[in-house]
Amino acid sequence: MKKTIALILMFFLAMSSFGITNAEEITVPADEPVIEEYIDLSRVAVSLQINGNTAQCSGSARSIISTDTIKMTMYLQKHTSTGWNSIRSWYKQGLRLVTLDKNESGLSSGTYRVYLYIEVYNSNAIFVESAHAYSKLKTIP
Numbered sequence: 001m002k003k004t005i006a007l008i009l010m011f012f013l014a015m016s017s018f019g020i021t022n023a024e025e026i027t028v029p030a031d032e033p034v035i036e037e038y039i040d041l042s043r044v045a046v047s048l049q050i051n052g053n054t055a056q057c058s059g060s061a062r063s064i065i066s067t068d069t070i071k072m073t074m075y076l077q078k079h080t081s082t083g084w085n086s087i088r089s090w091y092k093q094g095l096r097l098v099t100l101d102k103n104e105s106g107l108s109s110g111t112y113r114v115y116l117y118i119e120v121y122n123s124n125a126i127f128v129e130s131a132h133a134y135s136k137l138k139t140i141p
Helices: 002-021
Strands: 041-051 054-063 069-080 083-095 097-104 110-121 127-134 138-140
Touching: 041 110, 041 127, 041 138, 054 069, 054 110, 069 097, 083 110
Parallel strands: none
Antiparallel strands: 041 054, 054 097, 069 083, 069 110, 083 097, 110 127, 110 138
C-alpha cells in the first residue's frame, strides 16, 4: 500500500514539474488590444478621431444587467514631457447602456488619446466593477 501511494505521489510530482518546465509564455502583439473579462459589462468601446484641430471623442459601455447603473467619465488627454495630461473631461451615467460623443476644438499640435473610466453599480447601488479603456493615439502635426 505504501509503495502504491509513493508511486502515485511520484507520478503527480513528475507531471506537475513537466507542466511547469514546458509552459509557454503567451505574448500579445503591441498593436492588438488586450481583452478584459468583465462581470456585468458586455461591451466597452472608445475612439478618437482628429479633423484639423478638432477631436471627436466617443465612448460607450453596455451591461448585461438591465438594472445596472453605469457611470462613465471620458477624458481627452495630451502627451507631454511629464506624461498624459487630461485637457477635458465629460461625465454621464445611465442604466444598462451609456454613450458619450463629444468634440473639443482649438487643439494644438501634439499626440492625443481618449481615456475612458467606467464604474458599474447594481440595482442596490452596490459597486460591481470598474473598467478602463484607451483609444488609439492620434497626432496633430
